[in-house]
Amino acid sequence: MNFYGKIILKADLELISPLMIGSGESEISDRDILLNKEDKPYIPASSFMGKLYNELSSDKKKKYFGQKKVEENDKNVEENKAESNKFEHQSYIICDDLLLTQGTGKNTAIRDGIRINPETGLVEKGAKFDYQVLEPGNHFALEMSINVEPCTYGDCKELMKNIVNVLSNRQFALGGKTSSGFGNLQAQNIKVMEYDFADKKQAAAYLLKKETENLFSKYIEDNSMLNDEFRINASFQIVNSFLIRSYSKTPYGSDATQLKCGDKFVLPGTSLRGALRAKAQKILNLLWENKKNEVDMFIAALFGTTSLEKKNEYSVPSSLYVSETVIDNVECQLQNRIQIDRFTGGTIESALFDSMPVFPVPNDKAQLVNLTLTIHKPLPSQKGLLLLLLKDLYTSELPIGGEKNVGRGLLKGTKATVTNGDKSIHFSDFEDIDEATQKLFNQYIEALISKSDNEAIEEYIAKFKKAKA
Template structure:
């Protein structure tokens, strides 16, 4: 018997681009899902699936979880209907869709593999969607359901929920804004009247108050927040079809230049592979950390390393004209003139933020990330294109390393405290001494 309803309404804003694939290949190799009017939207199935995953494996009684989310298909004989209902998240205003290019790099040669270029559609960051979520109160674990709703709100407000594909490369980060929660108790006449008014007008009453604390979810994360500058120049290519624009320029998200998580993650994975080969460790380390998928993979593994997309502010760009040289004659090749528009360091030495996060890390995985941070910091890893002419080299300025009670800030590595050096070295030693699979 239904004894009441909880309603959550609000606005979901994308803080980074999102890829919610439709399975279609009409405009690109992977098109985003659109409604009948051609507008991109977030399916409720994707949204609720992510929320369930975030909350069901945190030590909460499984029976309570099933009262809230419902029983999974594997146990249909003793099934419980879900208490939660959510509408598809429809776009608010104009929601733009852009294209991104991708290419698979041969890690041994450091160049693009033949016939391995692809493109895909993304929903641009800053897009907003309406959230309408309803929870049924029936006298069974109602207090828990209210706590779970408070927990969902907390997760969404604190940007801990991602939706769509390539979330480990910084895509799909979202935030809840301007939300309102109303509780309707059907044992009270006025609440019943208010409920029917809401169903007719879709406007929540102003008088209801919801006061429940969220469930504290345990987190086990290793995080690096580092700030870099560009040593010389940087370009992650974006191609133009406009003859009045350069042939390639640095990629943008909206009006901002960005360093895509895909580009940075690809660069550090290539270096991680070299480190693992040098130490003669199993490649499964990379599969558990970066993920693995594809036609040659028996069982896909979702990566636990998240590399955020970062905005590059206040870095000047400039068009440069380049030519192709005939190596036999030493002269220029006809019709091989091209223009590129990379970013440069600039006079003010602007900084950009790089965030790396491992969920449920192992000590040897932390050690590997520390070695990768060192190589990025010292300019030993180049990012993006045109590396052969010196582009893509970064210069580290500051870094903050967090893991449980560990919190180390690095400004000048040569001045790092001896006890902090030992703590970091212990993680590297764990990689050196690693002898098998643990994940």
């Protein structure tokens, strides 16, 4: 088709989990969110396009996103020379910054973080920090276009189809802590319009910014199920009480209350990841008899890591993604506590404090619904470890949050769905799993015990070390 013009995509992106895009400033927290000149949060086009590029599967993306010139002293000149000569030009794709369309952008919150020493289970000294997030409910306007030249219409249409399907069928997340459930955006009201400048009416419509026929139905494909994912979706009841600490902004509030996102109690993905990581390390130390190097590599490949060695700095992205989960059917109660002197048996002076954990409302309903754990491109041994972690959560063996020493944070599973590629397995109790499924799960756990994937994991980690070097 001899098409010359533009393919334009417009969409409304609703923020459905906290967003953290840092500005580099630290006036309000250790990491403040990015604001425009009107003091409103926005998503830079560079952040959006960078994430989109990584999510696209089209082999045309490198060509149409632009190709930089390879310098003569580049170590990879020979490898990239042919491709560079073929594709060297600026990007065909233009994208605006994503500005707020609904929501004030004022519903921000400060969240606290800590770093736990995996060996002692205690907070590392000086490792307390906080960061600012934009809470869900805000909407951002997306507008991007592809410049179509003669003889490129087919490739550009294929690329736009890929973009539409990524936004429509996948969980699209950007910003910081995306592996902990942050930055999830849900695309709504997607419009795809074509403007052929050879047609005077369409050229005029483009210049006057008039919308033409929405071709979304011709660009969308049913691709909602990804065969390279291993996903667990489960619901839980709180056994006793639950507390992820949030601190009052006034001197009259409680010393610690359950964390909220907006007006809802939540289990943040950061707390869940931390608990899962610590438990995973204990499981591997037990199975592999404290083989530190092998354990550290396996944990790094699944949960991600940043090496703290100055001579050998490298970062590995997480393969495990956890959700931020709303806590329903609970009530908050104030509890006063004291600290006892172990030698005298009396109360330590000025050691009176209180907290406001949440307790389940008396009914049969689950308090945490749709808690989700997902591994992209999983290895059998990684599936095995995630199943062991699920069982510990399910059977109240893995407490989460604060004040675990007084019985808080234990969960009891009510139902779960394990999605393995294009197959889904449903159960309410591990005893209810059929023989074929049990056999499959045992194969994954046996792969973990036998370290069958450790060589592949070592090669995976080596790529990031080499890239940094």
